[in-house]
Amino acid sequence: MPRSLVIAAAQLGPVQRAHTREQVVQRMLVLLRDAAAMGAELVVFPELCLTTFFPRWLIEDEAELDAYYETRMPGPATQALFDEAKRLGVGLHLGYAELQHEGDRKRRFNAAMLVERDGRVASIYRKVHLPGHAEPEPWRRFQHLEKRYFEPGPGFTAVRAFGGVVGVAICNDRRWSETYRVLGLQGVELVLIGYNTPVHNPPAPEHDRLGDFHNHLVMQAGAYQNGTWVVGVAKAGVEEGCEMIGGSCIIAPTGEVVALCSTRDDELAVARCDLDLCNSYKRSVFDFAKHRQPHAYGLIVSRTGAIPPEQDRGSKS
Amino acid sequence: MPRSLVIAAAQLGPVQRAHTREQVVQRMLVLLRDAAAMGAELVVFPELCLTTFFPRWLIEDEAELDAYYETRMPGPATQALFDEAKRLGVGLHLGYAELQHEGDRKRRFNAAMLVERDGRVASIYRKVHLPGHAEPEPWRRFQHLEKRYFEPGPGFTAVRAFGGVVGVAICNDRRWSETYRVLGLQGVELVLIGYNTPVHNPPAPEHDRLGDFHNHLVMQAGAYQNGTWVVGVAKAGVEEGCEMIGGSCIIAPTGEVVALCSTRDDELAVARCDLDLCNSYKRSVFDFAKHRQPHAYGLIVSRTGAIPPEQDRGSKS
Numbered sequence: 001m002p003r004s005l006v007i008a009a010a011q012l013g014p015v016q017r018a019h020t021r022e023q024v025v026q027r028m029l030v031l032l033r034d035a036a037a038m039g040a041e042l043v044v045f046p047e048l049c050l051t052t053f054f055p056r057w058l059i060e061d062e063a064e065l066d067a068y069y070e071t072r073m074p075g076p077a078t079q080a081l082f083d084e085a086k087r088l089g090v091g092l093h094l095g096y097a098e099l100q101h102e103g104d105r106k107r108r109f110n111a112a113m114l115v116e117r118d119g120r121v122a123s124i125y126r127k128v129h130l131p132g133h134a135e136p137e138p139w140r141r142f143q144h145l146e147k148r149y150f151e152p153g154p155g156f157t158a159v160r161a162f163g164g165v166v167g168v169a170i171c172n173d174r175r176w177s178e179t180y181r182v183l184g185l186q187g188v189e190l191v192l193i194g195y196n197t198p199v200h201n202p203p204a205p206e207h208d209r210l211g212d213f214h215n216h217l218v219m220q221a222g223a224y225q226n227g228t229w230v231v232g233v234a235k236a237g238v239e240e241g242c243e244m245i246g247g248s249c250i251i252a253p254t255g256e257v258v259a260l261c262s263t264r265d266d267e268l269a270v271a272r273c274d275l276d277l278c279n280s281y282k283r284s285v286f287d288f289a290k291h292r293q294p295h296a297y298g299l300i301v302s303r304t305g306a307i308p309p310e311q312d313r314g315s316k317s
Numbered sequence: 318m319p320r321s322l323v324i325a326a327a328q329l330g331p332v333q334r335a336h337t338r339e340q341v342v343q344r345m346l347v348l349l350r351d352a353a354a355m356g357a358e359l360v361v362f363p364e365l366c367l368t369t370f371f372p373r374w375l376i377e378d379e380a381e382l383d384a385y386y387e388t389r390m391p392g393p394a395t396q397a398l399f400d401e402a403k404r405l406g407v408g409l410h411l412g413y414a415e416l417q418h419e420g421d422r423k424r425r426f427n428a429a430m431l432v433e434r435d436g437r438v439a440s441i442y443r444k445v446h447l448p449g450h451a452e453p454e455p456w457r458r459f460q461h462l463e464k465r466y467f468e469p470g471p472g473f474t475a476v477r478a479f480g481g482v483v484g485v486a487i488c489n490d491r492r493w494s495e496t497y498r499v500l501g502l503q504g505v506e507l508v509l510i511g512y513n514t515p516v517h518n519p520p521a522p523e524h525d526r527l528g529d530f531h532n533h534l535v536m537q538a539g540a541y542q543n544g545t546w547v548v549g550v551a552k553a554g555v556e557e558g559c560e561m562i563g564g565s566c567i568i569a570p571t572g573e574v575v576a577l578c579s580t581r582d583d584e585l586a587v588a589r590c591d592l593d594l595c596n597s598y599k600r601s602v603f604d605f606a607k608h609r610q611p612h613a614y615g616l617i618v619s620r621t622g623a624i625p626p627e628q629d630r631g632s633k634s
Contacts, residue, residue, distance in 0.1 A: 152612075152613075156613060157626070158625070160627075176609070177494030178498070178613070180494075181495070181617055184623060185616040185620050185622075186616070186626055187626070204600075204601035206597055207597070210571055210573075213572065214541060214572065217538055218538060221534055224535070225492065225494055255530065255531065280521055283520075284518065284524070285492065286492075287622075289621055291447075291448065292446075294617070294619075296473060297495045299502045299503070300495060300498055300618065301617065301618050304605060305606025305609070306501060306504040306606070307504065
């Protein structure tokens with residue numbers, strides 16, 4: 001049985017504060033139909049795609065904050081998107097802010113839902129690596145309060161979907177090699193990653209010129225080192241005065257970018273992805289069972305931060 | 318105190334079977350002196366640099382096999398190199414096959430020694446990830462019997478040397494993200510990596526066209542994701558009819574290649590490496606203590622090979 005799948009990375013241009021979910025869903029429907037017309041069987045939308053990237057502001061009014069979250073998915077504004085995808089027989093990935101009510105307690109996650117071609121929910125992933133900060137830092141031109149507005153998810157779980165093994169990660173997760181490896185150890189063949197990445201990094205502005213390079217570098221390495229397809233999808237462009245990178249792309253298990261967006265607006269990058277290409281890597285250079293050496297990896301789970309060697313340890317091997 | 322260091326990646330062209338260690342050391346001395354004249358304070362030679370890459374053959378005569386190993390370092394053929402490095406005040410990294418006698422037992426490692434500018438041994442590293450196979454596979458045009466001729470080393474230990482924190486890895490180690498991370502968790506600022514990498518990969522010849530790309534991809538990602546300098550050094554060119562990649566380079570903590578060899582022969586790539594540049598990454602996007610989530614990384618140490626999810630796990634998140 002052939003396991004090739006046409007996938008569309010559905011990049012979104014900016015979503016301003018005044019834009020409603022209904023307006024965004026109209027744009028997503030245009031991309032969805034365009035993608036379906038190009039044969040896409042899975043359309044991948046970015047992280048937090050239904051609203052503007054609200055962690056850039058300190059929002060102290062709880063009702064105002066809550067309004068950025070979804071309490072169910074699909075909800076009133078997104079039902080049309082789910083219905084149309086099912087009608088077209090196209091799978092769907094989209095990122096959103098999730099608000100769970102547990103008794104009196106509110107739990108907030110940066111989440112992404114993966115929906116099969118028949119409308120069945122294949123997985124809900126909750127972002128593990130939350131960048132930025134929890135307390136407002138007034139010196140920044142924009143805040144990045146993900147650590148304030150979300151709690152970290154439990155982990156990375158690959159599922160069987162689309163005829164293969166599929167994993168999801170979100171934005172900052174893609175910079176950590178552990179993300180791909182934990183999925184790789186579950187045999188992942190396709191990793192879907194939405195992101196909102198400002199060009200300007202206030203604590204390290206010297207990185208700004210390298211945003212596109214770093215974005216591709218980490219996803220290409222993750223793809224190659226685990227023998228998996230990776231689809232990275234941006235919400236891009238200038239949102240409320242904050243410029244975000246684009247570069248949405250589809251990366252083969254070779255590590256090569258095989259489809260790429262070249263604007264910072266609504267745009268598709270489409271490729272036919274043969275999931276069996278993964279085997280070329282998983283069964284040779286990255287045959288984990290044959291070549292990995294977990295006895296040497298202990299620090300990865302036993303230590304969170306870096307601890308340099310003692311001064312006197314350099315004296316002998 | 319400035320912590321910048323001029324480093325030379327000292328690529329070697331092929332070493333044929335008939336070449337003696339003394340002949341190779343003469344070539345290394347030329348590179349060493351050239352590097353010193355360019356201000357180098359550390360000269361990095363490749364993996365198994367003193368002989369031809371002998372794991373490409375099945376060697377059944379034990380004396381013939383033993384002749385490829387060093388029982389002490391420096392030995393008679395290498396003393397001149399160590400002496401000259403010390404005289405010049407230049408540090409040294411070189412890879413060699415190590416034979417240890419433990420009573421009647423022989424232990425064999427693919428090793429690399431790091432020597433400080435004053436001649437002191439800073440570290441001996443023993444390769445963890447041994448590629449290839451243990452049993453001869455006659456269908457291959459060249460064998461790759463590292464799993465037969467070496468045992469895996471105990472792990473990755475960074476040491477204080479050259480005014481910073483230095484780690485060593487060897488060849489296939491560089492393809493595994495765990496290598497850089499375990500060193501990164503020790504605060505590594507400079508990773509030295511020698512390699513002998515055939516262009517042709519018999520079990521997966523479809524990778525051959527990508528050898529240079531993969532070589533740089535993994536080292537660039539490892540550098541960026543851990544905020545460290547990486548120096549990769551090849552034994553390159555056509556050795557006994559087997560073509561090996563070059564591409565020796567110095568990579569900044571930005572992930573950028575800042576110096577590169579362009580031949581497959583004896584050649585230097587030299588750069589001034591400011592170890593303090595690492596801080597720009599270690600204190601922001603890769604501030605491990607602030608951002609890593611070890612609760613989600615358990616599979617990396619608990620599982621060696623990949624186990625795909627159950628078929629029925631795809632039904633619900």
